[in-house]
Amino acid sequence: MRAFYGVGRRVKASAARTTIPGFVNPNRQEVMSNTGARSASFAGQVIYKLRCRDCQAEYGANGCDVHHRRCPQCQGGEPGEGLREPAAGLFE
Ligand SMILES: [Zn+2]
Secondary structure: HHHHHHHHHHHHHHHHHHHHOEEEEEOOEEEEEEEEOOOOOOOOEEEEEEEEEEOOOOEEEEEHHHHHOOOOOOOOOOEEEEEOOOOHHHOO
């Protein structure tokens, strides 16, 4: 019985790999980075910066949407979440 408990934990860990930088989903949307910003529409979700490999558009997406996200510019996807630029640049 204890062996099965270990297997379950491994499956859960692999599911998180869809949101690491470099992941490309079936719609050719590539994960660029974790912005660290909190989602405005889904509590507990973090915004990831995605880039479309077709048109190079960059936009933000909820972590839970990354694996099936479509480009808002050329694939008719939902408008992206706002990307927050690093605050340091504002004061230069
Ligand atoms: Zn695109």
